[in-house]
Amino acid sequence: MFLFCGILLVTGSCKKYLDVVPDEYVTDDDVFKNINLTEQALARLYNALPDEMANDAMAYTDECYHHWTDNGGAIDAYKFNLGTWSPTDNPLGNWSGRYQDIRRANIFIDRIGNVPIPLDRSDYYKTWVPRYKAEARFLRAMFYFELFKRFGAVPLLTSAASIDLNEAANSNIERNAADEIVSFIVSECDDIAQQLPANQEASQIGRATRGAALALKARTLVYAASPLFNGNKLYAGIQNKDGKHLFAENYDREKWKRAADAAMDVIKLGTYSLYSPFPDNPVQNYAAQFYNRDYTESIFQRMKGNSTGIDGDLLPNGAPFKGNGKFTPLQELVDSYEMNNGYPISESGSTYETSGTWNGQLWDGLKYQTVSNISNMYKNRDPRFYASIYFQYDVWRYDATKRPTKFAFWGDGNGKTDGWANGKSGTNPWGYNIRKFLSPEYDRNANTGTAKRNSPVFRLAEIYLIYAEAMNEYLGTPDQQVYEYINKVRDRVKMPALPILAADRTQEGMRKRIQNENRVEFTFETHRIWDIRRWLIGTTVENSPVHVLNAKPSVAELTASGVANVNSEEAGVAVFYKPVVIQNRVFQQKHYLMPVPQSEIDKDHNLIQNYGW
Numbered sequence: 374m375f376l377f378c379g380i381l382l383v384t385g386s387c388k389k390y391l392d393v394v395p396d397e398y399v400t401d402d403d404v405f406k407n408i409n410l411t412e413q414a415l416a417r418l419y420n421a422l423p424d425e426m427a428n429d430a431m432a433y434t435d436e437c438y439h440h441w442t443d444n445g446g447a448i449d450a451y452k453f454n455l456g457t458w459s460p461t462d463n464p465l466g467n468w469s470g471r472y473q474d475i476r477r478a479n480i481f482i483d484r485i486g487n488v489p490i491p492l493d494r495s496d497y498y499k500t501w502v503p504r505y506k507a508e509a510r511f512l513r514a515m516f517y518f519e520l521f522k523r524f525g526a527v528p529l530l531t532s533a534a535s536i537d538l539n540e541a542a543n544s545n546i547e548r549n550a551a552d553e554i555v556s557f558i559v560s561e562c563d564d565i566a567q568q569l570p571a572n573q574e575a576s577q578i579g580r581a582t583r584g585a586a587l588a589l590k591a592r593t594l595v596y597a598a599s600p601l602f603n604g605n606k607l608y609a610g611i612q613n614k615d616g617k618h619l620f621a622e623n624y625d626r627e628k629w630k631r632a633a634d635a636a637m638d639v640i641k642l643g644t645y646s647l648y649s650p651f652p653d654n655p656v657q658n659y660a661a662q663f664y665n666r667d668y669t670e671s672i673f674q675r676m677k678g679n680s681t682g683i684d685g686d687l688l689p690n691g692a693p694f695k696g697n698g699k700f701t702p703l704q705e706l707v708d709s710y711e712m713n714n715g716y717p718i719s720e721s722g723s724t725y726e727t728s729g730t731w732n733g734q735l736w737d738g739l740k741y742q743t744v745s746n747i748s749n750m751y752k753n754r755d756p757r758f759y760a761s762i763y764f765q766y767d768v769w770r771y772d773a774t775k776r777p778t779k780f781a782f783w784g785d786g787n788g789k790t791d792g793w794a795n796g797k798s799g800t801n802p803w804g805y806n807i808r809k810f811l812s813p814e815y816d817r818n819a820n821t822g823t824a825k826r827n828s829p830v831f832r833l834a835e836i837y838l839i840y841a842e843a844m845n846e847y848l849g850t851p852d853q854q855v856y857e858y859i860n861k862v863r864d865r866v867k868m869p870a871l872p873i874l875a876a877d878r879t880q881e882g883m884r885k886r887i888q889n890e891n892r893v894e895f896t897f898e899t900h901r902i903w904d905i906r907r908w909l910i911g912t913t914v915e916n917s918p919v920h921v922l923n924a925k926p927s928v929a930e931l932t933a934s935g936v937a938n939v940n941s942e943e944a945g946v947a948v949f950y951k952p953v954v955i956q957n958r959v960f961q962q963k964h965y966l967m968p969v970p971q972s973e974i975d976k977d978h979n980l981i982q983n984y985g986w
Contacts (some may be wrong), residue, residue, distance in 0.1 A: 396447075401866075405738050408491070411488050414477070419579070424508060428838065429449075431700065431899055434905060435901070436901055440803075451638070454956060463967055468524070468969070468973060471516050475513055478510075479532055481505075482513070504570075507569050511534055513739050514558045514562060517529075518589060520554070521716060523985070525966050526553075528549060528953070529557055541576050546977055546980070548969075549619075550619050563590065566587055566616065569581055571642065574616075580749060581673065584644050585672055586677045587642070588836060591723070594628065595907075598843060599785075599907035599909075603632040604622065626846075634784045640833075646670065647670050647865050656757075656866075658756075660738075660761075660809070665826065666819055667811035672831035672833060674829050680824065684811050685809055694817065698806050701805055702804045704919075704922065705914075706896065709892050711889075727750055730745075731747050731749055742771045755868055757893050760809060761897065764778070770967050779791050780792040780803075782924055782926055782948075798943070835900075841855050856871050859886065870897040905919075912962060917958060918958070921953060922950060961985065964985075965984075968982060
């Protein structure tokens with residue numbers, strides 16, 4: 374297997390296609406005269422797949438706050454969330470890099486069929502060369518989807534002879550319409566689906582399959598059907614210099630049906646099933662897929678080595694955990710988790726309380742532990758909450774850590790908590806940590822164990838929710854087809870089946886349910902930043918203050934708590950459960966799509982800028 378055996382591929386220009394060893398210059402002509410180098414070139418395309426978790430994209434939305442203030446990722450997220458980025462400094466744009474990837478893919482697709490094959494390997498490569506070409510077409514379609522979700526309409530370049538946008542000035546290339554980009558991705562996925570295998574052998578895991586191609590088609594079509602791209606009047610005036618409109622001006626209900634049909638095509642493959650090895654433990658049933666190499670629900674994934682880097686970044690900072698607490702989940706995210714009776718916390722009948730505490734059992738990653746003094750805010754919530762977020766007095770590997778997490782202020786005035794330590798920049802000062810993805814097999818304190826996980830790209834749960842969403846929008850009133858597929862996702866964690874509320878029987882009410890189901894099911898998987906945009910809800914959910922808990926209270930607050938020792942844990946906890954503003958975020962209408970980089974417009978005056986920029 375050539376893809377994931379430690380091949381070191383480095384980014385360079387298209388002329389210097391691949392660096393093999395230091396000081397050895399390899400051109401694309403060299404690459405496509407040697408099948409081994411050609412295979413490495415395909416590996417390079419796989420390595421170029423987006424890894425938005427590594428780019429901290431979850432901090433660019435209403436999921437969490439990045440507080441490593443001396444870190445470039447935090448600075449970029451801070452600027453992004455305040456709306457102070459521009460066509461010259463978009464931290465998530467990657468226009469130039471994606472067109473480099475597309476050009477490499479075009480060259481590969483054009484030349485793979487003419488690579489000399491050793492005679493004694495001709496039978497083997499008779500199968501693999503066509504498959505390599507299909508895989509490269511899949512990857513190119515993925516790269517175009519990454520551009521589409523950011524910019525909508527982009528230039529469509531599909532030939533090795535295409536102009537290199539990164540090198541050519543005055544290229545006179547225009548943007549293709551958004552629907553043309555969608556049509557290209559969909560047609561590519563349809564064509565290559567039958568050329569790709571239904572399953573990969575164990576030695577080939579991580580490569581594109583039929584399911585991956587059809588899942589990309591389904592995701593592309595549900596984006597195209599969504600309000601951002603389906604008759605969005607904001608973009609009616611965006612057109613090329615020849616008058617060609619770049620965005621659909623009129624709403625097309627049939628786009629939803631095409632998205633639903635595409636999702637059903639994946640479902641009907643019968644290849645995938647929801648990850649469910651622990652049906653009697655709904656917390657573990659959800660959590661374990663994110664620290665194991667799951668290939669039952671995972672349709673396509675970015676392969677990862679056995680690394681504990683993410684564990685170190687996300688674990689709490691206190692001595693038993695020895696993590697860095699990189700992100701603070703926001704109270705807005707915490708509040709999005711329903712009660713385990715299926716009611717949102719704001720609904721009458723939810724039983725949600727903000728005062729008082731409870732004692733009971735919590736899953737610590739390895740077994741259930743008896744806990745006490747847990748705020749009623751965290752009682753009887755959706756099991757995915759317990760699998761995804763650390764909170765005050767939560768437990769993790771209790772036999773090793775010997776105590777629960779402590780995010781509330783306590784100590785001698787230095788803020789000695791698991792969230793914040795005086796003088797330690799970058800740790801969590803505001804009441805929560807991310808728990809999702811963390812492996813209970815790894816003990817950072819003892820430096821034992823490891824973590825074996827991949828980054829999910831497409832999961833079956835997403836396909837189910839695409840189908841539910843698309844059918845709800847297409848039908849106008851939800852029916853059993855809609856309920857069935859959202860309930861499959863909910864049932865994995867023993868959440869009650871919908872409909873529950875009267876509003877669940879309406880299109881608008883079910884739309885809210887489906888959007889929230891996406892939010893909690895894919896928390897921290899970098900779906901939310903793009904879902905907010907395709908649903909056109911950013912100016913509502915992102916253009917406002919965001920909240921954390923009161924983990925750095927003033928001396929006056931501690932004194933007013935009535936606790937005699939203001940430096941005690943008791944005093945800190947007494948003033949802790951109060952939402953406080955951590956940031957006033959800005960989201961304007963122009964932020965739904967990203968700006969074409971100014972450097973590209975300066976090179977090519979035929980590139981029209983997006984709305985508002």
